[in-house]
Amino acid sequence: MSGERSRVLAGSEKRAGGVEVFLDPAKREELMRARMRARAAWVEAQQEKLEAKTREVEGLRGELAAVRRKADEDRVAHAGEVKRLEEKVCRAELDRRSIEEQMAGKDEQIGRLTKEKESALFIGRQKADGLGERVEELEAKLKRAEEANARLAAENDGLRGRLGAWEREIEKAGEAEREKDGEIEELRGRVAELAGEVMELERADEDSRGRIAELERAAEERGAECERLRAELAEVCGQEGEAEVALGACQGMLEALSGKVGFTLAVVDVVSGRRAWVGQDLEGLLGYAKGQFAHVSPELMECVIHPHDADAAGSVSGVDWADVPAERAYRLKGADGRWRWFGELLYPFAYGSGGGVVQALSVQFECAG
Incomplete structure (x- = not known):
């Protein structure tokens, strides 16, 4: 093999018979160029392979x-998320302390209103001694109203336990708490007027309807409203020529309202439609x-x-x-299988950062079909 190669390089070749023939210079030069081209092609192919490997290594790098x-x-984002969670926990702790301070003030207010209620009750009973059996009967109804107020106070205790879910809304409310209390009082007045319209108390004049609304609120709401009821009773008892007529009208209207007026208060989330009941639920x-429809979202209404x-x-x-208020009416199915008509009033309760209503106060009440 080495001898063959040396002959080619020298410009010679072996032919048949073993005769070695030397090529002319032109032929020898052409053979040399052919070998150089083959060598260059091989080097170029190796260079391309090297470049491909280099590109692959660069890609991996x-x-x-x-x-x-x-x-x-990811490490930086995780550190930021941990910091945000720590800040959120700190804000939640501050909100909890604020709620505890507000609830302490509410307890003190309830105690003061209870004392005022007892004082007003004592004065009202003294003034009602001369009215005989009718006044005693009315006082018995007022006593039942006080029992209802006691139940409402117990429900308010349960409401305090649910206030934890409203921490963010209470923080936004802040200084507007008194204004919301005023709106709730106006809403209760509207509920009283609507209940009077449902029971068709057309025979009573404007003053009598106002007194019945006050008595109904005293029977359905907190103990603080009892003072207003007894003041109204004292005013009725103090009238000289109209005392008998006013007491008779009040007695008839209270009998008509007894056991027929039912309503619920609920805070409704505008986005999800969920309801948080205040007092008696639907x-x-x-x-x-209780809790039969806890798995439904929004609770109960869809069923x-x-x-x-x-x-x-x-x-x-x-x-x-x-x-405002937004009004609507619809039928709901009771546990006995009957369809019953209900009316609903909706009031704005809480506003978001953009000024839109995020929570509404719902008043649902049963009415004639």
């Missing part, structure tokens, strides 16, 4: 750098067991609403708040 950058970013009003009234009792997010 880029991927490694990207992975390292992503790991660094399950109790319809005769269902008991009449199919033809689904649009009327739709999402609260579509309510036009330009006309």
Whole structure:
């Protein structure tokens, strides 16, 4: 093999018979160029392979750098998230302390109102001694109203336990708490007027309807309203020529209202439609067991609403708040299987950062079909 190669380099070749023939210079030069081209092609192919390997290594290095950058970013993001969670925990702790301070003030206010109620009751009973059996009967009804107020106080204790879920809303409310209390008082007045319209107390004059509204609020709301009821009773008893007529009208209206007026108060989330009941919930009003519809979202309403009234009792997010209160009526199915008509009043209760209503106060009451 080496001899053959040396002959080619020398410009000779072996032919048949073993005769070695030397090539001319031109032929020898052409053979040399052919070998050089073959060598150059081989070197170029090796160079391309080397470049491909180099590009592959560079790509792997880029991927490694990207992975390292992503790991660094994840560590930074995780550290920021931990810091945000710690700040959120601190804010929640401050909110909890604020709620505890507010509840302490509420307890003190309830104690003061209880003392005022007892004083007003003592004065009212002294003034009512001369009215005989009718006044005694009215006082018995007032006593039942006090028992209802005691139940309401117990329900308020349960409400305090649920205030933990409203920490953020209470923080936003802040200094507007007194204004909200005023709105709630106006809402209660509206509920009293609406209850009077439902029971068709057309025979009573404007003054009598006002007194009945005051008596109804005293029977349904907190103990603080008892003072207003007894003041109204003292005013009725103090009238000389109209005492008998006023007491008779009040007695008849109270008998008409007894056991027929039922309503619930609930705070409704405008986005999700969930309701947080204040006092008696809709399950109790319809005769269902407590918590029977706890798995439904929004609770209970989807199960008991009449199919033809689904649009009327739709999402609260579509309510036009330009006309307050927003009113609507629909049928709900009671535990006994009967469809019962209910009316609902919706009032703005809490506003978001953009000024829109995020929570509404709902008043549901049973009315004649």
